[in-house]
Amino acid sequence: MKTVEELNQLRTKARNKMEMRLDDGHDYFVVVAMGTAGIAAGARNVLLKLVEKVHELKINALVTQDGQIEVTGQEPLVKIVDSTGNQVIYKKVDVAMAEEIIAKHLQNNQVIEEYLLQEGQ
């Protein structure tokens, strides 16, 4: 490369490929509960869709997974934690809902009440 501009372009391109190893802060943590129950209910597709969309739309969120401890019957479960530590858990998430959660919650900071896991479930 011959210019600083080229260096910066390479930097951006390379950062894209290793986001999860960079220590930038995140606005949201998105945790998909896996485990046998989760996977059986289709959590993997939800996980993959979330990973894909967050990357595509350049949302400042980290998508990760978690081993399910209790079986609630409401799988797939997706937990969203914001930078202050507040968290909500969405239940019975499918791929379409995942896209909605991204659009409303992650991009517009609007919690979708009706999709939330209720107390006691």
Add this chain to the structure above:
Amino acid sequence: MERIQVVVCAGTGCTIGNSGELIEKFKEEIKHAGLENEISVKKTGCLGLCGVGPNVAVYPDNIIYKTVSVDDIKEIVTEHFLKGRPVQRKMLNDVKDGKVLDINHSSFYAKQKRIALNNCGVIDPENIEEYIAKDGYQALAKVLTSMSKQEVIDEVLASGLRGRGGGGFPAGKKWQFAHDQQEKQKYVICNADEGDPGAFMDRSILEGNPHSVIEAMAIAAYAIGANYGYIYIRAEYPIAVQRLEVAIDQAREHGLLGDDIFGSGFDFDLEIRLGAGAFVCGEETALIRSIEGHRGMPQPKPPFPAVSGVWGKPTIINNVETYANIAQIILKGSAWFASIGTPASTGTKVFALGGKIKNTGLVEVPMGTTLREVIYDIGGGCPNGKEFKAVQTGGPSGGCLTKEHLDTPIGFDELLSLGSMMGSGGMIVLDEDNCMVDVARFYLDFIVDESCGKCTPCRIGTKRLYELLESITKGEGTQETIDELLNLSQVIKDTSLCGLGQTAPNPVLSTLRLFADEYQAHIEDKKCPAGVCKELLSYIIDPELCRKCGLCAKQCPVGAISGELGKTAFVIDQEKCIKCGQCVKACHFKAIERR
């Protein structure tokens, strides 16, 4: 789209543990599970907990797996990567209330601050793009496009960065001297000879983040007006040499080494020169002679290398770790660096923690962190319930510090004032089973071997010191021996040509001062309290406790034990006994005592 990135430590220690095989097995199992588009596996540099390697880090989970073997991988892939359940028994992370805690909060990492090591354990050192992703070569770009040479030197001066190789000389000052020379041809050298036994900080930086050194050398060259550099690296570091070769090639391919870098008109390139097994070549004038193709013998100073160095031209020589800090100082500013550590010792220091310590490995802490914090909080203290005795810093040029010094904040001047020194960063912990006289003897043995022979005080003086110490360990020492040791040490310190000789007596002086009673025991009582000096040990069978079973006699490799089975107590012939201790191990009845 990748959602997990696995990095496997490929430093020397972990490579010995077959980390190469691990990478292959991970890739195989990941493919088997159909996850190859979601998960990638790469090599990385030192994560720090070398004693339990090979280590593997998983991002973004911030989980580090320890002592990973090929047999563990299938489980990790299925349980963790596929089902989201990290394999807890292999994790270094702590677990609280069923939740896996962030590794950065573990007792090993919590007090560390990784600046020189910032990319180690994160990036693949053989991929320049990953270095670039982490702001690599931005500092060089900034320097070449917007800073004058003097501005660069001023920043380094203001940062307070002192040489990390042991000398602690302000890096900025060195650069200023070389900059001020009127010569057209100048050179920059990286001292990667890391000869202190027990030190592997520089090796880890070169294996895990080689570009940080290349970039810094280019910046230094610009600042002083040089266009060529040498990295002098010891031949005992083949992996580091190979990583550097790859990095240099990639830097050249990307136009970051060579002519007209970033179109600024500045040319810079460098080459590797290998050491060949001579500790003294870590001394800068000896290093220069070695590059020039001669015996690596130190030269009188002045002239200093900054005035007349390699090929007789102005040269700056800086240590690997010193260079590893430069890019961040340029990018984040001298004030940022100076705000870390203490006013006289700014920034951080990387230590290689070894010896009798639970967590052996590499740690980087802000200056001002106490020895207690490093040894106990981070290092985990002495294993096997043994009592801490001393910590040796500064290698063969340094001294010991004891329990009473544990709350000393780490810093160049603080350690000097206590009779030791920072050195390059080797920190060896000793426990109750180490004999301090023997430790001094060990260091002198090393020095005698490594003395270049040029000046009499070192060539002959250190040999005499060694002989005096040896006589003490054999029970032949007297009070006069101690007086001679003290006297001779002072003469050698005052009259040796170079740092090797001048600091050779330090371990002797330090142990004599802090462990006088141990020396006395060897001299007056002819005993070695720690049970190390063989000539002073005796193994005695207690006739009351002896069950006459003969097991000890069977084990004895020299047939020194005799007795009658079932009839008379067994006895050890002290003349024949080689003090190996096998009889003690063989006896089920604790009838044999070591005195």
Add this chain to the structure above:
Amino acid sequence: MKKIKEEYLVRIDEIVKMHQDKPGPVKLMLHEVQKELGYIPFEAIEAISEATNRSAADIYGVVTFYSQFTTEPKGKHVIGVCLGTACYVNGSQTILELLSEMTGCPVNGTSSDGLFSIDATRCVGACGLAPVVSVDDTVFGCQKQLEELKMLVLNYIKEERVNG
């Protein structure tokens, strides 16, 4: 002096030619010869002396100064025992003596049948695995692998001395 192989002489010439125009060529040439031939034959010292205009005594002085350059060929199996501080305090001296005994090879020498060389090495920087011993390219962290190491050495002895 034992007669040197013809192909060694050819290599020595090539190596000397490759480096002779570089600044400070002597060590570059010595490294290459040591790496390829496993030692530095007197013929190499002569060739280097010729090409760099320095006396053979001067070159010999450089060779003997550095512990990595040897003028004697190494044994078939090279054992390196690290005597760096961390390894030493964890018992590497004892292991060194044990290996010397087992192989009949003097420390920092070669056994008389040329089967083994034992080097007491400087710190190799793998202190997390102390005490560290290498046999050719295999490295053993002897905290856990001492028995494995002993087995390997015994196997070599059996193969070459007992059977071979």
